[in-house]
Amino acid sequence: MTKRKMYFRMITTSLMRRRSRMLVALLAIAVGATILSGLVTIYYDVPRQMGAQFRNYGANMILLPASSDTPLNEDTLDRALTHISESKLVGVAPYRYENVTINELPVRVAATDMEGAKKTSPYWQVSGEWPSKPGEVMVGKNKASGMAFRVGDTLEIVYTPETESDDPQVIADSRIRKTFTVSGILDTGGSEEDYFFIPLEDIEELTGVKGVYDVAELSISATQTELTSMSDAIRTNVPEVSARAVKRVAQSETTVLTKLQALVFLVTVVVLLLTMICVATTMMAVATERRKEIALRKALGASNRNIIREFMGEGLLLGGIGGIIGSGLGFAFAQIVSMKVFNSSIEFQPLILPATIIISVIVTGLACLLPVRSATEVEPAIVLKGE
Amino acid sequence: MSLLELKHVSKIYGDLHALDDVSMKVDTGEWVAIMGPSGSGKSTMMNIIGCMDKPSLGEVLLDGVDISKESSKNLTDIRRDKIGLIFQQFHLINYLTALENVMVAQYYHSMPDEKEAMEALARVGLADRAKHLPSQLSGGEQQRVCIARALINYPEIILADEPTGNLDEANENIVLDVFRQLHRDGSTLIVVTHDPEVAEVAGRTVVLRNGRLTEEIINENFEQQMAEFAKGAK
Ligand SMILES: Nc1ncnc2c1ncn2[C@@H]1O[C@H](COP(=O)(O)OP(=O)(O)O)[C@@H](O)[C@H]1O
Numbered sequence: 318m319t320k321r322k323m324y325f326r327m328i329t330t331s332l333m334r335r336r337s338r339m340l341v342a343l344l345a346i347a348v349g350a351t352i353l354s355g356l357v358t359i360y361y362d363v364p365r366q367m368g369a370q371f372r373n374y375g376a377n378m379i380l381l382p383a384s385s386d387t388p389l390n391e392d393t394l395d396r397a398l399t400h401i402s403e404s405k406l407v408g409v410a411p412y413r414y415e416n417v418t419i420n421e422l423p424v425r426v427a428a429t430d431m432e433g434a435k436k437t438s439p440y441w442q443v444s445g446e447w448p449s450k451p452g453e454v455m456v457g458k459n460k461a462s463g464m465a466f467r468v469g470d471t472l473e474i475v476y477t478p479e480t481e482s483d484d485p486q487v488i489a490d491s492r493i494r495k496t497f498t499v500s501g502i503l504d505t506g507g508s509e510e511d512y513f514f515i516p517l518e519d520i521e522e523l524t525g526v527k528g529v530y531d532v533a534e535l536s537i538s539a540t541q542t543e544l545t546s547m548s549d550a551i552r553t554n555v556p557e558v559s560a561r562a563v564k565r566v567a568q569s570e571t572t573v574l575t576k577l578q579a580l581v582f583l584v585t586v587v588v589l590l591l592t593m594i595c596v597a598t599t600m601m602a603v604a605t606e607r608r609k610e611i612a613l614r615k616a617l618g619a620s621n622r623n624i625i626r627e628f629m630g631e632g633l634l635l636g637g638i639g640g641i642i643g644s645g646l647g648f649a650f651a652q653i654v655s656m657k658v659f660n661s662s663i664e665f666q667p668l669i670l671p672a673t674i675i676i677s678v679i680v681t682g683l684a685c686l687l688p689v690r691s692a693t694e695v696e697p698a699i700v701l702k703g704e
Numbered sequence: 705m706s707l708l709e710l711k712h713v714s715k716i717y718g719d720l721h722a723l724d725d726v727s728m729k730v731d732t733g734e735w736v737a738i739m740g741p742s743g744s745g746k747s748t749m750m751n752i753i754g755c756m757d758k759p760s761l762g763e764v765l766l767d768g769v770d771i772s773k774e775s776s777k778n779l780t781d782i783r784r785d786k787i788g789l790i791f792q793q794f795h796l797i798n799y800l801t802a803l804e805n806v807m808v809a810q811y812y813h814s815m816p817d818e819k820e821a822m823e824a825l826a827r828v829g830l831a832d833r834a835k836h837l838p839s840q841l842s843g844g845e846q847q848r849v850c851i852a853r854a855l856i857n858y859p860e861i862i863l864a865d866e867p868t869g870n871l872d873e874a875n876e877n878i879v880l881d882v883f884r885q886l887h888r889d890g891s892t893l894i895v896v897t898h899d900p901e902v903a904e905v906a907g908r909t910v911v912l913r914n915g916r917l918t919e920e921i922i923n924e925n926f927e928q929q930m931a932e933f934a935k936g937a938k
């Protein structure tokens with residue numbers, strides 16, 4: 318048998334036959350490696366995913382009336398849209414807001430073209446369905462919980478036209494009512510959750526006014542420079558309309574992502590430190606527990622270098638095994654997080670596998686430095702002592 | 705020239721003279737017992753002879769070389785090459801088999817050699833226990849593995865500190881027979897004990913008291929005992 322073979326036999330049997338203690342260290346390393354590889358996978362993959370999702374969607378231009386005298390209407394909107402090439406226009410959602418009452422409470426309704434809104438606000442989360450025909454309403458989450466509306470409920474929207482009269486009876490008589498079915502609840506994380514969304518046809522029926530809008534949101538597949546030139550063209554050719562390029566969700570989200578990445582990075586560093594402390598503590602206990610064995614090896618003629626090689630060998634082997642387990646589990650962990658949080662599967666990053674293993678080995682190696690030092694300080698004479 | 709010579713060796717801890725001006729000689733092939741009550745300095749002397757400790761005063765000549773002032777690294781090398789150690793607590797590595805425990809000594813010395821390690825185990829009558837872990841062996845068997853490990857590298861001196869201290873009488877006799885066999889084969893044996901029965905079978909006994917060598921007893925019946933052993937062994 319060669320020396321090397323004996324060396325490997327010693328360090329592997331030490332790990333295999335002294336399971337309980339080593340399992341603690343292995344667990345620490347594996348958990349550390351799992352979180353490391355999981356977080357790093359997310360770190361790299363999520364921006365890629367989010368970027369892909371947002372790149373071609375979301376409103377990036379809004380059209381407003383240039384002055385309060387001439388509202389945005391079908392005519393001005395159509396003329397403005399002629400300055401945007403059809404192939405680049407992803408979606409248009411004209412919005413009209415009105416104050417109404419539901420169950421005697423004053424609320425705001427937003428009327429829009431639902432198909433257009435789906436394109437300009439692709440990240441809206443709807444439980445239930447978007448309204449697909451007149452008489453259906455999508456309720457913002459805040460209002461739904463505040464007023465206890467659920468999908469399938471019916472509600473009555475009451476519109477009170479402006480009138481010169483102060484007579485309550487006249488006002489009451491002028492009211493127009495329409496019953497709606499709740500088709501879905503809207504969750505956006507923003508102010509939209511305070512609105513009731515209904516199709517344009519319904520607001521036109523309730524108010525009797527057609528073809529006017531407060532604002533139109535546009536989603537255009539174009540660069541920032543193209544957008545600027547388009548909005549300039551609209552401003553010169555359709556003076557009634559003010560066109561403004563707005564930052565896309567994806568762009569404003571970039572800062573959030575950077576912060577998210579910084580957070581992930583921080584957590585990773587902390588986890589690595591904790592792993593190191595745990596491994597160091599375990600290996601320190603191992604070194605203390607095995608003082609007799611180390612003394613015996615020295616009594617048999619082991620040099621400090623022999624002791625370092627054996628102790629480190631065990632540590633690094635542990636680091637390697639923990640790293641392999643962790644990199645596998647980490648991918649699963651990242652996959653689960655990605656499916657749960659972002660609703661999409663993660664792309665396998667082949668480099669993360671060896672990187673995790675190498676980092677686990679390095680971290681374990683560092684963690685073993687102090688315990689190894691204390692192991693080399695053991696005096697062989699102690700094996701003769703201790704009755 | 706003697707194989708081992710201690711010249712006025714003292715080991716001093718504060719005011720305590722664990723060893724006090726000890727001088728003695730051991731020749732190649734001798735079997736010497738060191739006797740004395742607990743705390744008399746036996747282990748201290750073993751540590752010095754076994755190159756695990758250095759005397760405060762005096763010289764220790766091993767093969768004519770003074771080892772009393774060597775660096776601990778050189779002492780490690782000398783210990784590995786010239787000394788075989790046997791312990792009261794056996795000190796087997798508990799996760800290695802009997803065979804592997806013997807091979808560890810070869811590993812640090814030169815080259816692990818399974819065949820030779822098996823032969824050493826066979827010499828102490830443990831060929832059939834080679835693949836057992838220490839926990840699966842009796843005390844006597846563990847001590848014999850320890851002996852096999854001590855002699856595997858052909859040391860010039862085999863040092864045993866209370867080798868039978870943890871054994872019952874039957875196992876003590878087995879170990880003493882192994883010692884007789886080693887002596888017959890030419891090994892130099894230094895055995896520390898506080899048990900007169902273990903000391904009596906050696907060729908010579910030196911007695912330590914409070915760190916001083918107070919007495920030296922020559923075993924008149926030694927030749928006869930060895931002859932009887934040789935007969936019995938056949
Ligand atoms: N490292 C040490 N420091 C202080 N005193 C020691 C040390 N080692 C041994 N002694 C003392 O030296 C004396 C001899 O010890 P030792 O050689 O172990 O005795 P024995 O082996 O004969 O029982 C004892 O009084 C013991 O307490």
Ligand SMILES: [Mg+2]
Binds near residue numbers: 748
């Ligand atoms: Mg002692």
